[in-house]
Amino acid sequence: MKLVGSSQCPYDAEPMVRIRRRIARISALVGSAVILGACAFTGSDPDQPLTTFEPSGPFAREIDDLFWLVFWIATAVFVLVMGGLVVILFAFRDRNKDGQKEPKQLHGNAKLEVLWTVIPALILAGIAVPTVSSVFNLTECGPDAMEIEVIGHQWWFEYYYPDYGIETANVMVMPEDQEVCALMTSDDVLHNFWIPALNGKRYLIPGQTTNLRLQADDPGEYWGHCAEFCGLSHSLMRARVQVVTDAEFEAWAAAQQEPAVWPAEGEPGYEGAQVFLNKGCIQCHTVNTDSEDGPAPLPREAFNGPDLTHFASRNTFAGAILPEQGESYEASLKRWLADPPEVKPGSFMPNLALTEQEIDALIVWLETNE
Template structure:
């Protein structure tokens, strides 16, 4: 075997792997970029991380340099074992004290930043966040904050908040541990069943801020996304008023047929506030009898959101999405509040979802194999809808805005 050539190939593969890792970290459009903070909490994390990265980088370079020097200088040349000598006390003491001083220097600003991130005294708005497989529920309780909320608002996928306002998130989970993470607004916070964990969030200006569940939570963990939508005060008031408007049945023939299809097939799990049965009795969903977490996304005003199914797919087409995401902060609110219109409706993905949800998003769809859940579904099952029913449902869902 030619050892020099083998060594060269090994070094080449190592260099190629290192280059691949470096390139994998590059992206022109990275909505979950922690190095692009857009809020006070994220800015504090960013300001803390760079000095620590610099210190770690310097230490790393020094350690690697010393190791490389020693390995090259003292590599085996066939000589006898060199004479062994006792260590140098001054050097040993110095190399013990120096790391301790570095750690103290890192610990002081770290503790200060953590205390500031967990100071909730100045929060002006409260949102309850609940994780479940595999979507996020956002519940706005009655409060004086958020400009005043007189009736509860429940939504999913996109959490809408007033811009330049400190928002207190109170998070928990209905099934397994999830982790709420909007990188441009704050760090991660685990949502644990039976506990309530708090997190402060604030966005400097209107826009959409993407996030991702950061704790492995089962089959469709990678498809459990969320977005925070920040609106200026006037647009946020408009959004609240729209969420609290009374329900009105559609007037179109196909949309009315879709309403009936929704009541027959979907209302057991999905709530639409204000919808009634044929006798005028309000329909209250009972997802606790169908799915293991005991909840399903509230579909009231569904088409005021941009996403569905755990924010995994857009309700708007790509051109409209680019327009909304890249909008100037002063123009963003009007574009977002326009909701979903026929001309930019992403019908394909929603139709595929209604046709066979577990095929589009991997979920535990066979209750016979879910002994630990007493036969309850994890996620949305295949409802075996006909194409005519899907057509009717799409016409109805487009009216929910």
């Protein structure tokens, strides 16, 4: 009887060809993934503000150092194990010679079993020492750290400076070479504060306070993102840290402590300020002003949107997503005020059906509010 597997059978060759093609395709895929993966190492690319390979302060550097230590240990293990495997495959391959002896079998060799259990255990124990000490060091704030409270909201970060009484949102301003102790919590669901150039990720948990140490060597803008899925617009919840010199920080803090100027009738921004008072905005927003005509202060713990005092001193808004690249501040503000949930699905700022005139007036007022 003829067997299906005989060489005459046309179905025999085909699977082999297909398998070879598949192997070629998979190799090409893996190869390009490896090559493209290397692009992630081009660190300083401004299109990759969330790279972890450009640490800009001592805490991010501690993580980076630990990463490279573990990486090189893992590389050495990989090379030794794979190299050993290749050597053994070649040295003991079946040479198809008569009289070739079967190599010595090692199965169940107690000495070897102990050796290759103990060595990895020692390596892991060795790596655990710097890992565990870093885990604690990255979150246990030093005695001279400046405290900034970070409160997560769906979908924006609020910042409060207890020593200065400053309330702000979206942009955390801090001095260079100064440790900041972020005291973090959440107003609603789990969030996670992550500024890759300054430290790792840490949860914001409702009803609890978590700490994270932040410090930057140099002035600059450092981008971050909420790193825990927190609802519909999680992907639009970004964070920005603006690092400035000591003198700039003191000037910034002094300006933020000033109450907002409330425009009187006939002054620029007056119409917008009236829209702000009369269109329901003050249910969720406040501006801190000493004018009796301004809004009553909202308690911090009440549900509210970002504090709009000195709104125009911030270079980004709406969870640090606006203005988008290439878009003007006015254009994006117009888009936001016209229909917030259109810009940010699920936004807790509703579409208030403002007229174009009201929006233009609001923009004038918001922009005077530096």
